[in-house]
Amino acid sequence: MIAAAHLQTPGIYWLSILPVVVLAGSGVAIVLTRAIGRNSAVVFPVSLVIAAAGVIGAAVLAVFQWVDVERNGSSGGPYTAIAKMVVIDRFGIFLELVILGATALALLLSIAYLQRQELPRVEYVALLLFSASGMLIMATANDLIVVFLALEILSIPLYVLVALDRSRLSSQEAGIKYFVLGSFSSAIFLYGVALVYGGTGTTTLFAGGRSIAAFLSGNVLLDNSTLLIGLMLLLVGLGFKVAAVPFHMWTPDVYQGAPTPITGFMASATKAAGFAALLRVLYTAFASYRVDWAPAIWALAVLSLLVGSIAALLQSDLKRMLAYSSISHAGYVLIGVQAASSRGRESALAYLLIYAFMVIGSFGVITVLTGRGDDDHTIAGYRGLAAREPLLAGLLTLFLLAQAGVPLTGGFVAKLGVFEAAEASNEYALALIGMLAAAIAAYFYLRAVIAFYSAPEGAEPDAAPARRRIRIDPWSGFVLLVAAAGVLVTGFAPELVFHFARQATLIG
């Protein structure tokens, strides 16, 4: 019999997980509020206040960690905590802040939308916070099992959120497709964890003593096939989450069917969380196996870029087109990942931050434009938008042009960053394919923009445009303003983003 007194429990350094605790705690508080307040009218406003407190509190703590980690008295730099399960470095904190920003914008965007679509509002807010707390765990996970748990904590609420609109069959269909394929990818990821565990005897990513990184740098394996198969299965699992081709099949359906603010949230925050895990696994644990994983990432990047941009050309639905464009954006980030250098890390981080602004802005405008029901997003239906809604059409044009990578917008800066990283690592072919994909992509973004500024089909040329102005609610207006400012500021002053991205170093 094992005496309990002999069990060594790990010390818990609470500051390291405090942002997650605060965010998840605010989600729990909202669920309790709902249980206590039942259907009272104040429950939703109260839950919004709690959510705001949670997100802002977590962000403040993350900023504090950002400052604290470099002047940490005991270790003076990035450190691991809680039996090496969690790592605190500026890389993770940078992505935590991106995720929290995207969560805040998605929440603000949802307030009027939830009212319009008559969705269960309080549950929606709580689920969004739970999902976001999973993403925060993912950004700071230092153990493959923690990565797996984070993957599930972020996915399970998302399955529900995607399927939440019970009045639309498309939402439920998207939910079940996301659920089946998401669980499939999680199971594959877990099998990868098991094989890596079998190959190295540990699941800790990076730490002194016992960890995958230490094991691989200290030992030369005679037969590393188990380990390599495990690594490839990990890539498959994470490839699903970041929507890289050939693991992208779910993306168009889910992005199209999900409630539009959730689509924006998935495209920005989930992608950031997925890449956080991908970068950390490849750059810290498997840094010495670069020759093995770099070709795989190369192939994923090329396929994502080409399939994403070419398939987007064929779409007639705006949300679906943006889904394929988000697949090609994953390809650009993968260019940065493939570089396997500090330049590559920097450019991937900057790309994720700028892309969050662009994509939340795009889906933000679409959210504002949806009336009751969220199904009709054909590009043909957006013809003549500029005559009806000059302001919203102008904003959507800005966001689409930024995604296309037009100079003086953040999108250009982001793309330039990953191409420079690829060139610095002598990956000229990859950079060239990226530029080619950007040229193809420019065509479908411009096609949508031209539709906004042309007359609607069947309209008489002289007829005065029907001026049925949509009132932009203040919260959505604020989101659009922030997103537009983000896109423009990063475009004019790229140094601002890259300054912080450069400081966002990984442990080790």
Next chain:
Amino acid sequence: MTITGNYYLIVALLLFTIGATGLLIRRNVLVMFMCIELMLNAVNLTFVTFAKMLDDVGGQVIVFFTLVVAAAEVAVGLAIIVAIFRRRRGATADDIDLLRG
């Protein structure tokens, strides 16, 4: 004949392959759901076998985490399935084809 750890690993691999194949070829959503469970449990078997082979308790602890995750997935997945099939008859994946392109 002694049964070494490798036999267990091969059984686990077979179970995982059956689960993955079943998920891809079966059309009934509930059966697809069971296939996911089969895959997760095959992984559990792999973890336990490696834990025994490496003489490390970590792999056995991981199984508990997997079980919890699988239970949470079942709860949410069944809820989504029930919600969607209240509105239509039968649980065939081929009927869910609104979104395509």
